[in-house]
Amino acid sequence: MKHIDEETLSMYIDGELPSPQVKMVKEHLAGCLPCRRLLEEYGSFGEALRQEEAFWDTETFTRTVMDKINASGRQRRLRSFIPAHGLRSYAAVAAVLLLVLGGGAFLERVQFRQQIESQTGSLVASHYTSRMGDLGAFVEIEGGKNQSAR
Amino acid sequence: MTTVGAAPLDEKEFEKALELDWIEKAKRGETGAFEELVRRYSPRVLNLAYRLMGNRESAWDLSQEAFLAAWQGIGGFRRESSFYHWLRTIVVHRAINLKKRANSHLEMGLLEIDSDGESRELEIPDFTEEPSAKLENLELKKQIKEALALLPEHYRVTFILREVEGMSYEEIAETLKVNLGTVRSRLFSARRLLRESLKGEDAG
Numbered sequence: 461m462k463h464i465d466e467e468t469l470s471m472y473i474d475g476e477l478p479s480p481q482v483k484m485v486k487e488h489l490a491g492c493l494p495c496r497r498l499l500e501e502y503g504s505f506g507e508a509l510r511q512e513e514a515f516w517d518t519e520t521f522t523r524t525v526m527d528k529i530n531a532s533g534r535q536r537r538l539r540s541f542i543p544a545h546g547l548r549s550y551a552a553v554a555a556v557l558l559l560v561l562g563g564g565a566f567l568e569r570v571q572f573r574q575q576i577e578s579q580t581g582s583l584v585a586s587h588y589t590s591r592m593g594d595l596g597a598f599v600e601i602e603g604g605k606n607q608s609a610r
Numbered sequence: 611m612t613t614v615g616a617a618p619l620d621e622k623e624f625e626k627a628l629e630l631d632w633i634e635k636a637k638r639g640e641t642g643a644f645e646e647l648v649r650r651y652s653p654r655v656l657n658l659a660y661r662l663m664g665n666r667e668s669a670w671d672l673s674q675e676a677f678l679a680a681w682q683g684i685g686g687f688r689r690e691s692s693f694y695h696w697l698r699t700i701v702v703h704r705a706i707n708l709k710k711r712a713n714s715h716l717e718m719g720l721l722e723i724d725s726d727g728e729s730r731e732l733e734i735p736d737f738t739e740e741p742s743a744k745l746e747n748l749e750l751k752k753q754i755k756e757a758l759a760l761l762p763e764h765y766r767v768t769f770i771l772r773e774v775e776g777m778s779y780e781e782i783a784e785t786l787k788v789n790l791g792t793v794r795s796r797l798f799s800a801r802r803l804l805r806e807s808l809k810g811e812d813a814g
Binding site for chain 1: 641644645648649652653656657660661666669670673674677678681750751754755758769770772773774778779794795797798801802804805
């Protein structure tokens, strides 16, 4: 006797077999004990799986999930208060300001150096240009010396 | 003058309307509404995750991840499917990725049988006792559980979606992004492997 192939039986148990084949399978099963037993065995696998229910504390689970969502919401609100692109803009503006101020100070320093060098000679100038606070007095003193030497 | 009132909703319709309201509110960022969705679906999600992952701890973590992902992605949720179906897809994909990373070595050497459309001749074994009676035996349940855990991942997931979630072949194909023939083949192979595995244990 030719039995139903396993794939057809698998589709039959899943209710996915086309109607004409369903009729044929039913007729066969009515007269074939081994096929009926195979069908029952297939059914028992799913039954065992469905019985595998576990007890869950769903209230604790819900609270844990919501705590995480609320915590991520707080972080998101904090991030939206100072958005990432805002921080980048502030950093860019600060960098430009630093460049402008730093460049200005450098140019001022160069101008002072040129001014001093023209009056006192490069050796003295290089020694004193770093001491910006004393610069005014230095220029005055050295200027006076030059004038008296002449 | 007669007034025409709206027909009263039955319980099922009311629950559906309530759920849609929660979804819309959750989309607007109302966490309280999303909490109701978590409360409603956490038992189903936890049990599905438990079957997919095989242990409570992983199931708990996976379920949390899935709900967090759902919260983050709820803005993109369309009503083409139910909320649970959408959530289930998140759970299944995350479980597959997690298991793939953890168990990839277990699948080596096991090949999936592709659907070739050919009917297979079957030799039916002669059972000595009724399977339903056997199932009452706790030891057999344990054996089935162990055999399920040993199935290749794609067979096991397909089998769980069919047997526990009651999904049709079409729904499974859509969720797992495979064709119908692959679903059919995986289910048949899963059952055949389970049977062989249990036969082996009986013999041992």
